[in-house]
Amino acid sequence: MNAGPLRPRRSVPQAWNVHAQNPIHGMREEGVPVGETAERRRWLERALGLERFSLAWMTAEGVVGVAAGASSRSLSLEVFGLDSLIEIISAWAVLWRLRTEMQERSMPAGHARVEVAERRAARVVAACLVGLALYIVAGVLWSVRVHETPHPGVVGFAVAISAIVVMPPLWRAKQKTGQALDSAALREDGVGNLTCGGMAVVLLGGLVALRGGWWWADPLASLALGVFVAREGWEAWQHAREGGG
Ligand SMILES: [Zn+2]
Numbered sequence: 001m002n003a004g005p006l007r008p009r010r011s012v013p014q015a016w017n018v019h020a021q022n023p024i025h026g027m028r029e030e031g032v033p034v035g036e037t038a039e040r041r042r043w044l045e046r047a048l049g050l051e052r053f054s055l056a057w058m059t060a061e062g063v064v065g066v067a068a069g070a071s072s073r074s075l076s077l078e079v080f081g082l083d084s085l086i087e088i089i090s091a092w093a094v095l096w097r098l099r100t101e102m103q104e105r106s107m108p109a110g111h112a113r114v115e116v117a118e119r120r121a122a123r124v125v126a127a128c129l130v131g132l133a134l135y136i137v138a139g140v141l142w143s144v145r146v147h148e149t150p151h152p153g154v155v156g157f158a159v160a161i162s163a164i165v166v167m168p169p170l171w172r173a174k175q176k177t178g179q180a181l182d183s184a185a186l187r188e189d190g191v192g193n194l195t196c197g198g199m200a201v202v203l204l205g206g207l208v209a210l211r212g213g214w215w216w217a218d219p220l221a222s223l224a225l226g227v228f229v230a231r232e233g234w235e236a237w238q239h240a241r242e243g244g245g
Contacts, residue, residue, distance in 0.1 A: 037105075040105075040181070041105075043177055043180045043181050044098060044101060044102055044181065046173075046177055047094075047098050047174075047177045047178075047181060047183070047186055048095065048098050048099070048102070050170065050173055050174055050177060051091050051094050051095040051098060051186075051189075052095070053170070054087065054091040054170065054189075054193065055088060055091050055092065055095065057166065057170075058084040058085075058087045058088045058091065059084070059088065061081065061084045061159060061162075061163065061196075062081050062082070062084030062085055062088065063081075064081070064155060064159050065077055065078070065080050065081020065082075065084060065156070065159050066078055066081035066082060067081075067155075068081075068153060068155040068156045068159065069081055069156065071153075072153040072155075072156060074153070074156060076139070076143065076203055076206065076218070077156045077159070077160075077203070079135075079139045079199075080159070080160070080163075080196075080199055080200065080203055081159075082135075083132065083135065083195075083196060083199060084196070086128050086131055086132050086135070086192065087128075087192050087193060087196060089124065089128055090124065090125045090128040090129075090188075090189045090192050091189060093120070093121040093124035093125055093128075093185065093189075094121050094125065094183075094185050094186050094189045096117065096121065097114075097117040097118055097120070097121035097183070097185055097186075098186075100113060100114055100117035101114045101117065118183055118184070118185055119240060121183075121185035122183075122184045122185040122188065122236065122239065122240035123237070123240040123241075124185075125185050125188045125189050125192070125236060125240075126188060126233055126236035126237035126239070126240050127233075127237070128189075128192060128233075129188060129191060129192060129195075129229055129230075129232050129233030129236055129237075130230065130233035130234065130237060131233075132192060132195060132229050132233070133226050133227075133229040133230035133233055134230075136199070136222055136223075136225055136226035136229060137222075137223065137226045137230075139222060140219045140222045140223050140226065143218065143219055143222075144219050156203075157204070159200075160200040160203045160204050161200070161204070163196055163197050163199075163200035164197055164200045164201055164204070166197075167193045167194055167196050167197030167200070168194065168197055170190065170193045171190040171191065171193050171194035171197070172190075173190075174186055174187060174189060174190030174193065175187055175190050178190065184236065184239055184240070188232065188236040191229070191232045191236075192229075195225065195228070195229050198225045198228070199222075199225060201221075202218060202221040202222050202225060205217065205218070205221060206218030206221070
């Protein structure tokens with residue numbers, strides 16, 4: 001078996017394919033250059049660190065966001081806080097996939113299990129993105145219907161601004177690490193975080209726009225964000241399906 005089922009890849013994962021692609025030395029030969037294995041391990045550790053950070057951050061963001069939203073009766077803030085739950089599920093799936101590779105990489109047939117884990121995680125992440133898109137669009141429809149004036153308060157501002165500051169670098173780090181490990185699940189998980197930052201921009205931008213009387217700016221920006229996530233999610237889902245399994 002080669003990398004066939006997971007075709008549209010940017011690079012071939014060196015470490016986990018080595019047992020399958022070792023025509024000279026045969027199946028059990030330990031033909032992995034130490035440096036390569038060590039390097040992959042470093043990337044894996046980095047990815048694990050990123051996902052642990054994500055889980056901790058999103059949990060705090062979700063709790064604070066929902067609490068602040070409920071106390072200030074701000075739906076958009078509650079919506080923002082609840083989105084953290086989707087990010088948590090996505091991060092948890094990727095964390096599981098990374099841990100699987102950490103455990104299996106030394107096993108003879110471990111690479112096959114890692115590929116299965118990658119595919120499953122990629123599907124969960126893609127489903128999270130599609131869910132997020134639907135969630136955003138539902139939020140838009142609701143806010144247009146209710147005509148809610150966002151008033152997130154000091155805590156809400158703090159939550160939104162910290163997301164704007166932290167999410168883009170987190171997304172970039174996951175893109176880079178996901179590329180190095182050839183993990184679509186990790187890369188797409190980062191897209192969820194970037195969307196979170198985008199939602200925070202919309203939340204704050206909506207407040208500014210409201211002062212100018214452009215109440216429609218907020219739902220319009222949300223809708224654009226929803227379309228972006230829907231496209232990403234759909235592509236990720238197609239990609240994960242092509243993987244079979
Ligand atoms: Zn978030």
